[in-house]
Amino acid sequence: MAQKPGSIVHIELHSSDPAKSKNFYGHVFGWKFQEMPQMNYALWQARSEPGGGLMQTMEGRPPQVLNYILSTNIDTDVAKVGSSGGLILQPKTEIPGPHRLPTGWWALFQEPGGTVMALYQGMTPARPPPRKRAKKAPARKAKRTSRRRR
Secondary structure, three states: OOOOOOOEEEEEEEEOOHHHHHHHHHHHHOOEEEEEHHHOEEEEEOOOOOOEEEEEOOOOOOOEEEEEEEOOOHHHHHHHHHHOOOEEEEEEEEEEOHHHOEEEEEEEEEOOOOOEEEEEEEOOOOOOOOOOOOOOOOOOOOOOOOOOOO
16 A cells, blocks of 8 residues: 555654664564664554664653654645644654665654654665657558469
8 A cells, every 4th residue: 555645654662772662662562673783763554554663762852652644745834833823843864774875864853732753764775767668650550372282
């Protein structure tokens, strides 16, 4: 199923003890984890989408669950959050990927009711130019050959 802008696409668990949290969710719910040591982070996958990540709590913040909302234009959505009474807690920030290539951007906000959420915009992969299809040659009619048997 295609992910649509405005939908939750990633759920991040901020734990005071990620190792204990990993053991707990793996044992109780069967979640699978993939370590990302370069980011001090682990991706998790439950039995259905969306998956998420597990990390140490951010400095000065309590353990929490952070939902990421898909954005197709994070700059526009950050501006909308501010103009709609929300508070930007972390401006647009690049998400590092393998080989120091960015994988996207995120921003942290608090809506007027107090809930903290995040925006996520992935890198749009460059699409190769469409290939031109070769024109098909008109079908040839089979020649009839009449062979008479004698």
